[in-house]
Amino acid sequence: MNVLDVTGLTVKSADGRALVSDVSFTIHSGARLGLIGESGSGKSLTALAIMGLAPAGMTVSGSVVLDAPGLVRTEVVGAAERHLNGLRGRAATVVFQEPLTALDPLMKIGSQLAEPLRRVRGLRGAALRTAVIAALEEVRLADPGRIAKAYPHEVSGGQRQRVAIAMALACEPALLIADEPTTALDVTVQAEVLALLDGLVSARGMALLFISHDLAVVAGVTDDVLVLKDGVAVESGNVLDIVNAPRHPYTRELVGSARQLDGALDWSPR
Amino acid sequence: MTSAILEARGAGFAYRRAAPVLADVSIEVTPGRGVALVGESGAGKTTLLRLLLGLMRPTSGRILFDGAELSPRDRVQMRAFRRSVQTVFQDPYSSLDPRQRVGRIVAEPLRSLGLPAPASRRMDVAEMVAEALRAVGLPPDAAHRYPHEFSGGQRQRVAIARAIVCEPRVLLADEPVSALDVSTRVRIVDLLAELRETRGLTVVMVSHDLAVVATLCQHTAVLERGRIVEQGDTAAVLGSPRHPYTRRLIDSVPRLPPRASQARS
Numbered sequence: 001m002n003v004l005d006v007t008g009l010t011v012k013s014a015d016g017r018a019l020v021s022d023v024s025f026t027i028h029s030g031a032r033l034g035l036i037g038e039s040g041s042g043k044s045l046t047a048l049a050i051m052g053l054a055p056a057g058m059t060v061s062g063s064v065v066l067d068a069p070g071l072v073r074t075e076v077v078g079a080a081e082r083h084l085n086g087l088r089g090r091a092a093t094v095v096f097q098e099p100l101t102a103l104d105p106l107m108k109i110g111s112q113l114a115e116p117l118r119r120v121r122g123l124r125g126a127a128l129r130t131a132v133i134a135a136l137e138e139v140r141l142a143d144p145g146r147i148a149k150a151y152p153h154e155v156s157g158g159q160r161q162r163v164a165i166a167m168a169l170a171c172e173p174a175l176l177i178a179d180e181p182t183t184a185l186d187v188t189v190q191a192e193v194l195a196l197l198d199g200l201v202s203a204r205g206m207a208l209l210f211i212s213h214d215l216a217v218v219a220g221v222t223d224d225v226l227v228l229k230d231g232v233a234v235e236s237g238n239v240l241d242i243v244n245a246p247r248h249p250y251t252r253e254l255v256g257s258a259r260q261l262d263g264a265l266d267w268s269p270r
Numbered sequence: 271m272t273s274a275i276l277e278a279r280g281a282g283f284a285y286r287r288a289a290p291v292l293a294d295v296s297i298e299v300t301p302g303r304g305v306a307l308v309g310e311s312g313a314g315k316t317t318l319l320r321l322l323l324g325l326m327r328p329t330s331g332r333i334l335f336d337g338a339e340l341s342p343r344d345r346v347q348m349r350a351f352r353r354s355v356q357t358v359f360q361d362p363y364s365s366l367d368p369r370q371r372v373g374r375i376v377a378e379p380l381r382s383l384g385l386p387a388p389a390s391r392r393m394d395v396a397e398m399v400a401e402a403l404r405a406v407g408l409p410p411d412a413a414h415r416y417p418h419e420f421s422g423g424q425r426q427r428v429a430i431a432r433a434i435v436c437e438p439r440v441l442l443a444d445e446p447v448s449a450l451d452v453s454t455r456v457r458i459v460d461l462l463a464e465l466r467e468t469r470g471l472t473v474v475m476v477s478h479d480l481a482v483v484a485t486l487c488q489h490t491a492v493l494e495r496g497r498i499v500e501q502g503d504t505a506a507v508l509g510s511p512r513h514p515y516t517r518r519l520i521d522s523v524p525r526l527p528p529r530a531s532q533a534r535s
Contacts, residue, residue: 038451039422157311186310187478191522213451216524240527257453261481262526265508 001067002026003175003207004050004092008062009077011045011054011231020045020231022062029069029174032201032208034218034239036254037228043211046228047094047177050209052076052084066091068174089116089171095197097180099160103152109136109163110148116170139166140196158189162196169200175207182217194221215258219243227251273337274298275440275472276322276355280331282496283317292317292496294331299440304466304473306483306504308519309493315476318493319444322474323357324348353383356433360445362425366417372428373399373413379436402435403428405469406461423454427461434465441465443475447482459485480523484508492516 004027011020020042027033037043045054054060064076068091076084096102104112110132117123117131136144139162152160161181168176178197182190198221201208212218218225219239226236227248235248246252276299284290292314299305299322307315320326321333324340333340335351342348356379359365366375376399380386386393393401396413403412406427417425426446433441446462447455459482465471466486477483483490484504491501492513500513511517 038453187480188310188518188522190524194524214524215452216526219527220524243527244529253453257456258526260456261452261459261479261485264481264484265520265523265525 001029001069003029003031003066003068004209005065005067006046006050006063007065009046009049009064010061011042011049012059012061014057018231019058020049023226023228023231023233024062025226025233025236027175027207027209029207030205032210032222032224034222034225035209035211035228036213036215036218036225038213038254040230041228042231043213043228044179045231047179047209047211050076050177051088051092051094052079052081066175068092071174090120090173092175092177093168093171093173094177094179095161095164095168095181098184099157099164100152102164103160105152107151108148109150109152109155113148113163113167113170116167120171135166135170136163138169138200139163141166156189158185158193161185161189161193165193165197165200169204172204173206175209176201177209177211179211180213181210183212183214190217197221215243215254216262227254274300274334275336276474277334278318278321278328278331279334281318281321281328281333282330283314283321283326284329290329290496292321292328295493295496295498296331297491297498297501299472299474301439301472302470303489304475304487306487306490307474307476307493308478308480308483308490310478310519312495313493314496315493316444317496319442319474319476323355323442324351349383352379353385353436354438355440355442356436356438358426358429358433358441358443358446361449362422362429363449365429366425368417370416371413372403372408372415372417372420375417375428376402376413376432376435378432383436385436398435399431402431405434405465406431421454422450423458426450426454426458430458430461430465434469434471437469438471440472440474443473445477445479446475448477448479455482462486480508480520492519 007024009020009023012018035043048054049060050064060077066076066087067073071091074087113132113135114128123131132148133144136147141147141162182193210221225239225242227234229250235251243255246255278295278297281295282290283292295318307318309315321328324342377395380395399413400410408427447458462473466473473486487504490504490507491498494515500507500516511520
């Protein structure tokens with residue numbers, strides 16, 4: 001079964017420029033796909049279009065079908081906002097790049113995390129408080145009691161991203177979209193958060209759409225990738241095949257650059 | 271042994287009534303030997319760079335320029351210092367004045383340093399600007415355009431042109447490529463390597479990107495919580511790290527899968 005079926009997705013700006021052109025891909029339930037491209041390639045816009053969240057003024061055409069177990073199979077493009085709200089979180093949800101802007105700065109972390117738990121699982125009172133702590137423990141935050149009482153600015157970037165992941169998981173989504181989830185983090189924290197994400201996605205059997213500009217990061221998380229350039233899918237396939245034998249000139253350039261930097265880290269005697 | 275152009279000797283910095291953000295840091299910048307300051311956010315990399323730039327004064331220890339203590343009140347010394355030591359910042363979108371044409375932006379260090387001196391006028395300002403733009407691979411007509419007309423990578427080239435226009439000996443760069451896409455990043459790294467060769471520029475760089483550091487700098491200092499935990503030849507520090515923190519840093523870098531040929535062997 002395909003959790004996500006994207007066919008001929010096109011997003012045009014208000015002045016008619018195509019920002020995403022005729023992109024198609026599918027994700028099976030429990031499968032993983034990497035979406036790779038540089039700034040302006042349309043990666044994030046694709047993610048927003050899947051959630052039915054393309055910015056005002058943009059026109060979306062083509063088809064995005066979300067089909068999560070226990071929910072009605074839904075065509076997202078052109079669907080009513082009211083209808084989409086029932087899907088967001090449960091069918092698919094997003095972890096964004098910058099957790100400082102993704103979290104409400106005026107609300108304690110515990111209260112923010114309680115919202116999806118209340119909405120999706122219908123928990124109240126003591127049961128809700130227990131669930132909040134459990135959710136924070138699941139993303140391996142030490143001292144969840146303190147974190148729940150803190151405001152987003154009072155915890156570190158890595159901790160904030162763990163909270164954002166906990167919020168995304170609280171809805172028990174069939175598809176998790178991670179949009180550059182570790183780009184804003186330090187490299188050691190990035191390694192920890194990637195390992196956490198990897199473990200949680202496997203444990204829950206979620207499907208994952210992982211968006212990044214970093215080929216090395218994507219290669220560590222997903223088996224298949226789709227390469228976007230200027231809104232066009234130029235190449236797709238197994239990540240090892242693409243890294244070893246890129247076919248499209250753009251992919252070759254991308255892999256070449258990544259190789260050049262990666263090669264500088266080979267310490268074996270030169 | 272060549273003497274250091276810039277040196278931090280037991281330098282530390284603390285904000286008032288707070289724990290020090292930098293403690294007892296000693297590091298030398300000698301001609302032709304690029305230095306990388308590596309560490310995570312909050313490790314004190316940028317604070318150290320600011321001390322070396324004379325933008326902040328250490329609260330303990332000293333910063334030496336050509337062997338003499340750097341003192342921001344000594345105008346003669348500061349002129350020589352600004353002539354010798356220039357900087358490039360991380361974000362090419364915020365470090366260029368949007369209301370000035372690129373030619374004027376690049377000429378700014380010349381204006382503030384009163385260069386070229388009227389007596390020895392080999393080149394005029396416009397020629398020096400054109401020369402700097404050529405050195406960073408921008409077309410001559412770039413001088414007449416505004417920053418917003420350029421991409422991020424080109425803007426970083428403008429920032430580099432501004433830094434090298436007065437022919438400094440040392441370039442201090444704070445995460446010069448971390449805001450750029452990977453292919454652009456490689457091009458800017460190549461440009462910095464080229465300038466190092468052609469202009470004898472010594473690059474001091476703050477970065478969390480070990481691959482960039484390994485490409486550009488011969489000397490690496492690893493900072494953790496305001497202290498240098500390890501420093502030495504880049505190949506030695508990153509190749510056979512002694513400190514556990516350095517090891518953790520290196521192990522955390524995401525790597526590409528090995529080439530198919532290597533995987534089979």
